[in-house]
Structure formats: structure tokens, C-alpha cells
Amino acid sequence: MSRVWIYDTTLRDGTQGEGISLTVDDKLKIATHLDKLGVDYIEAGWPGSNPKDLEFFQRCHTLQLTHAKITAFGSTRRVGINVEDDPNLQSLIAANTDVITIYGKTWSFQVEEALRTSLESNLELIYDSVRYLKSFNREVIFDAEHFFDGYKQNQEYAISCLLEAQRAGADSIVLCDTNGGSLPHEIAAAVTDVCGKLQVPVGIHTHNDGELAVANSLVAVSAGATHIQGTINGFGERCGNANLCSILPNLMLKMGKQCLRAKEDLALLTSTAHYVSEIANVPPSRSQPFVGASAFAHKAGMHVNAIAKNPETYESISPDQVGNHRRILISELSAGDNLVYKANELGFQVDRQNPKTRKMLQEIKDLEYKGYQFESAEASLELLIYETFAPEADRFELLSFRVTSERSPMQESLAEAQVTLRINSHVFRSTATGLGPVNALDHAMRKALATEYPSVNSTHLVDYKVRVLDGSDGTAAKVRVLIETTNGVHSWTTIGVSENIIEASCEALVDSFEYFLIKFDAKHARGELAESVSV
């Protein structure tokens, strides 16, 4: 089985993506995860470009990496100075990594337009820089920027740049589709040609401007490339870099290539993808291939029916191979089958003909019409199922609330909430302040609930999302609030919909506490409940 080397540049090219910014601590955490996944190289930054990257290279030596090699990135020397005087090359050496990657130009148009130097002088930049870095005994990777554009415009010159890097001792040479404009057949032809002309391993670095980065990486491997550069989740400038989360399963499960340390490590893919999203504070894309929450989610009733018979009918790989899982969605399109599947999962043995099932289905349709969306709030959906088949599970009721938020020139901003709850036929009232109105509400409810259910203090909110449902009315439109809560072991998402953001938040908070108490409060475990119920 042939080996393909995985070169991750999430920490360098990935951070060029719009909205992506990582602290040094973030980068160190992500590097540890990438090493655990088993990538071969971690390109971590450009030590010559900013103090943050410089700090990373000082601190990264304390990481206990077991496999991956940290790589510093920079450019060939500047025009008109010696390598010894080039601050960028000096900072690459000072970064003290085993591997250094430098990029150089290979497109004659770019040499003349952006670098504003002669073609001959650019060949010298490449040779001098690679040769100099090699003299420090580092592994040196040469990134041929804009290679495919260069190959189209002046094939002979583009190849001569690569030969120059090879002559200077580069350990591998990576062909970059910097603009992301190349088509798969163009990549295949150029990589085949280059592989026939070079003795060193050839790599591929693509961008997704044509939505072709993954395909372009795969065809390059078929054409002889043995090194792939990409990022987790495809983060990167403009439309992003080649997405390693899609490249790895295609290479390993479909093309029979050997990557990472073992095939089983691919099961870390989904958690790594979500971890990186979380750290970068970018919401994970639900529809992302292989690792997205929808990647194995089935909605069409007909598909759900077939999946129940045999998952291969609508899944080309098994979700556990990439650490993901199958989901059955409840919506107007899918009707009864999916809901029955879900209720059965919770331990209620019901079928489509059950009158309670039909009533609940109607209720879900009505709520969806009002703007609820249970696909993204499975905890609230489960509460509906409990309410239908085990109404005695209900733990408390919110009777009233009042929230105030104010700021005046004389005082700090203040938020305060009062709530009245009925818990086991007793009425509790509590007041609390908070950093904002939802925080104050959370505190006030928690205070009242803790008198009867102290376990609520083991939970805390981890995410809070708001979406306006009807774009044309602004703040007067309905808002949909999604709240994600965790008790450190499990996490769950609940929903609230209202024209008033405080109302909607309150509803999602109530569902969140209710769900926790039904599912995880020691006295009322889920198993017991389902068993005690006959439907």
C-alpha cells in the first residue's frame, strides 16, 4: 500500500481565512490534537512575519509531540541582498525546527509583476535560499507558488524553477495552485509531467476557489504526488485550502493509500474537526462531508425506510470509520417513520398508527410552521416525546418572570431577573443579577431549582445562538434561540421561538433544565422512565 504524507497548514495558511484568528495557546492546543490524529507535518506559522508566530516557535519545543514534525514557513530571500543578511531567512533558522518550508515564484508573470525582478534573478533567489537553509541540516520543502499558472504560461521556466530547487538540495517540491483556478485534468497532466522530470518527492497544495481543491489533490496523488498540503475543515484565505477532513477518508477508505499512523486513527477525524472549529470559534458546517452533523443525517422518508433495512443503500462509508454517527431527522418531509425511530431509541415501543404518535406529529408540524426546528434541537424534541408518552416526567413550571437591563451615565450596566417557579406543587420565587439578561435569568432559575434539585449546579451553558426568522422585519421578527448546555459529560441543545428574544431564551433555558433533570438527574434516570411506561 503506497504512503501519502500529510502536511497540515491549518495554523499558517488556515489562519488567512476570513474570521479566523488564533492565539499562541490556541495554536499549541491544535498542534497537540493534530499530532494525535497523526499528520506528518504541522506548518505552524511564519516566524519572520509577526510576534505571535515568533512566540509559538519559542514555546512549541515544550510540546510532547509523538509523530508530527513542526515546520516553519517563509519565503525565498529578498531581491538584492545576501542570504546571511535576509531577516526572513534568519528568523526561519532561529525558529529551530527540523523542517523549513519556503515558497518561491515559478510563474513568469508573477516574477515580473509582483516581485519586479528578472526571470534569471528569481532562479538565483530559489537556489541561494534552499542551499543556505540546507547548510543548517534542516529538511527543506520548496513550495512552488502559482506553479500551475506558471506551467500554463511558460512551461519551461516553471519547470526550471523546480529543477533549481532540486539542484540546491530541496527534500521535496510542492506544486501550488495558489489561485485555486485549475481544473482536475490540468492538475493531472502537469503533475504527471513534473513527476517524470524530478527525482525528489512531489507534493500538491490546492485552494478551493473552483470548489475543486479536494478533487485536485486526489488526482495529483493518482498522477504521482506523495505529499498533500491542506487544512482541517478547509480553513484558508478566500474559499479556503484543500480540506484534509475530506482528503483523508477518500485517500484511506477509497483509494487504498496509507496515511496517518493507522487506518483506525481516522476515527479521530470528526472530533479533531470539531475541536479546531471550537478553538477557532467558527461554527462547524453541518453539511461538511464526512465530519459534518448532517453528513450521515437522513431526512427523506423513503431514505429512512431504506436505511433501516440496510445503511449501505444511502451511505458510501460507515459513519464510525470517521468518528461520526448516523442521525434520523424529524421534519414534515419525513413524517412518521423518523419519529417512531427516535421514540424507539428512547425506549418507547410505539408505531405510526398509535394515536399519541399521530397527535405529536401534528404538534411538531404546527411548531415547525411557527419557526421551531427540531433538527438542530434534539433535546427539545425528546422533551416533546417525553411529554407525549411520559407526561409524569415533567419536573417544574415557570409561572412568571421579569428582566431589566439598564445603563446610565452614573452607573455600570446592570441586568436583573425575577422568576417564579412551581416545583413539585410548591411555589418558589428568586431574584438574581447577571452580566446580561439571559445570564440573570439562568442564575435566578438555577437558584430556585437548586433548592429541590441541587444537581442543576453541575450544568452550564456552552453556546447560545440567535437567528432572526423573517429577514424582512428586523428586530420585530421572530427570533429562534438555540442553547447548548453541558454537564461535563453530555451536552444537549434546546430551542425557543418568540418575537421577544428574552421570551425565546427563557423557553430554551426551561427546556434545558427540564431535559437535564429527566435524563441525567440521579433520581430520574432515562432507563427507569421508559420502563415504567406502557404505551
Add this chain to the structure above:
Amino acid sequence: MSRVWIYDTTLRDGTQGEGISLTVDDKLKIATHLDKLGVDYIEAGWPGSNPKDLEFFQRCHTLQLTHAKITAFGSTRRVGINVEDDPNLQSLIAANTDVITIYGKTWSFQVEEALRTSLESNLELIYDSVRYLKSFNREVIFDAEHFFDGYKQNQEYAISCLLEAQRAGADSIVLCDTNGGSLPHEIAAAVTDVCGKLQVPVGIHTHNDGELAVANSLVAVSAGATHIQGTINGFGERCGNANLCSILPNLMLKMGKQCLRAKEDLALLTSTAHYVSEIANVPPSRSQPFVGASAFAHKAGMHVNAIAKNPETYESISPDQVGNHRRILISELSAGDNLVYKANELGFQVDRQNPKTRKMLQEIKDLEYKGYQFESAEASLELLIYETFAPEADRFELLSFRVTSERSPMQESLAEAQVTLRINSHVFRSTATGLGPVNALDHAMRKALATEYPSVNSTHLVDYKVRVLDGSDGTAAKVRVLIETTNGVHSWTTIGVSENIIEASCEALVDSFEYFLIKFDAKHARGELAESVSV
């Protein structure tokens, strides 16, 4: 130039996507837009499956489409009944469209596992159904479900299904990669083979489970397919269908194919993509190729520098070819160059060395550290530039506010806001209620501002987004509010960050009004301001 026919299934397969639900009105609106863009077919629903699709086919005949053909979708007849008794085929005919698409099975595994019938009987289902629909003089398209999986398992049988559809009179035959599991070289080989064996036009229908749907569609065209099925924005079940927004520019600008009515119509692509997102209430993906807000956004300082010299250095097509535009992002990575570019755009002739520029850059870095992100709130960034270079542009100041939201068993939910504003050295106080606290604040501020600036009443909020910045603290964490406002002609986005959602919303609202007054209020047009200032 060879013609490729574009078959849009946003309204049918697209609505299988998680979180996507369209009303009949939504569907009618989208169909009108698709026709304007110039797609050849609009697959609009499955008349036999639900009342919503049935209503669409009753109402669609009132649309004044100029080019596209509305298509009804369904399946081959059921096992064991005659075509005349099959309710699904009857509803396809009753839908009264010029074109009918039916799917049938071609994968022997599926025939036996999902359909649970014999291979021979499946051939009869295909023949009977196509023949019957053709007898009503409709254009009939046969979708060969799971074709590529079938071709791998039992090539001869898969092809025999296609030949049966052709023999029955199908006008085109579409090969479907239903699971999205095929690789480009597999698609190319199978399509080449099929095109050699069929006389009717061959189409391609792919899914994105391997992040290869666009590439698979393009290689199918290179192999002889002349009909492509896909959806706007790649909406669809699991990871989505082939994305027409990426396929069209690749086909038309790079592969020289003729699609739509004219090449110029491609300039409608970005607005069509955003319109469909808006109607489907799915936030547009910023990094989406060609049509995303980041598709032509440049962040790395080095790139910005090169782009200023020549855009071709980092753009493989010109953004206006697809109706998009170039953006220069301001962030810690890009430093001064990008900010100067932006200030120049606003009419302030400054350079990087200007002390005010340096001070503003520091301020932006500090704000970004606190959680502000100007990449997605360009109006707030422009306000910072105005504050720096034209502080006299400032229109008003919010002195204090107080917001209350309450619900009790005895009364309806109520939200009320009081605000105090200083406008042109006068102090105004106003109180207003609203459907929620932000709506009440908007009303109260608008009321006070309108006394001096009546034009504020021409604006309204179109979107309101909230994001929690630090996932680990829930509602006690900072929230970032983005508000999008429009005056019907322009729209702009402003930002607020605070631990208190009301504070953050208030800040974004103030910026929104301020921006409108500076840029669009008749008395204070942008041109005048910039000219009156020397920096």
C-alpha cells in the same frame, strides 16, 4: 461551442437538506429567479408525495417563465400494479408539466434490498413507466438512481436498465451518484462507456459526500454528458447536491461550454445564490466559491499588496463575471496596507505613516482582542475611519437606556425601552414598547432621532445575529451582535460586543443609525465629508 443543459433541483432535492423548508410561495419566487438566471429545467417537487408540492403544480402555471421548463418528479410504478392504477404516475400526469422526470433503480443490490423484487421485474417497471408517460406526449427524463454503485457491482445489469429506459422512449438518461461516494476517475470511465452505448443525451446527478460533486459533474461533461443536475448553493440531503453556483462558472469561464442564455447572465449568479439563501433562511456560506462574501476577499498583507498591482496575481477570474466583488479585509495579519486601501476608498488620502492611521490600527487591534471582528461589520469599521479622520461627522450620542421585559400569568409578554440621546447639543428622551427588548430599543431610538433626522424612518433592520464568543462560559460569556440594516437601496452591517446582549445590541443599533446618517442622510453625503477634510 458545445451546449450543456442545466437542470436545477433546488426546489426538490435541495429541500431534502437539513434545515431547509420552503413554502409554496417561496418555491414560486425561487422558480422566477431561476428562470431569470436562465437554467433550462426547474425540477419543482414530487406531486405524489405531499399536498405542498401538489399546490405548487396547480399554481406554477400562472408564472410567466420565459425560458425554463417546470419539471415534475416521481418514481417508476410500484411492484405488482399497472401503470394506470399507480397513484404516483397519475399525479405526475395530473401535474400537467411539459417535462416529467422519473427515477428507477439500476443497482442490483438496491433492487433486491430496498425494492425487494427481481432484476427482471425492475426492468419491466422502468419500461412500463417511461412508455406510459411518453404516451401523454411529455418530455421524459429517466434518473438512474445509484447508477455508479450499480455499474461497479453488476455493470451489465446497470447498463441494461438504461437501455430499457431508452427503448421505452426516454428523452434523456441521467446517471446518478446517489450516495456521493464515487471518485472522479470512476465517473469519467463509466460516463464514457455509457455515452458509447446510448443514442439519447446523457446527464449527470452527483452528491457531495466526498466533497467531489462539482469535480464529478465536470469530468462527466468532459466524458460526454450534456445535462447537469444540481442545486443553488449545493443545498441537498446530507452533504448536499452538486453546486450549480460552482459548476456554472467552471463550465462557462474555464471549459468554454455554453450554458444559460448568454455568458453575461452569469453575473446574476451571486444575487441568485444569496436570494435562495435568504428565502430558505440559511445563512450564506462566506467561503463559498465564486459567490461567497469571502470568495474575493484578501487578507494577507502580501496578497493585498500584489492585488493592488494586478488582481490576476490572486484571482483566477474577475469577481464581476459572477456578480461578486473584491474585498480587502482588515485584521492583525494584514496590518496597515489594507486599512489604507479602505480609507482611500472612502476618500481620505492617507498613508501608512500617518500618525492617525497608526493610532487607529492600534485601536482596531485592541478591539479585535476584545472580540470585535470588523471583517463582518464593515459599516462599524468605516465609522472608526470617520471618527479618526472626520470626527465632526458624529451625529448623536446615547446617554442612557433602560429596558424591561416581563411575562406573568395575568398578562401578555411586554417589552419596554427608555432612551436618552444627545442630538446636536439638545437632549431628547423617549419611551417605546416593542415585541422584544431590541425592537423596543430600536423604536425608542428611532423616535428620538426622527425629531432631527426624519430620514431614519426609511431604514429597517433586516438581520440580527448573536454569537457567544467564549464557548466555555455560556450566557456569562461575551456576546457579539451583528445587525444588518437597509434603506431599501443599500444595506450595511454593524457590530456590538458586551457581556450583556442588550448592551451589545444597543451598540450595534447606535452604529447602524450613525452610519446611515453619515453615509445616506441627504444633508451629509459621503462625498462632501471626505472633500471637506484634509489629513
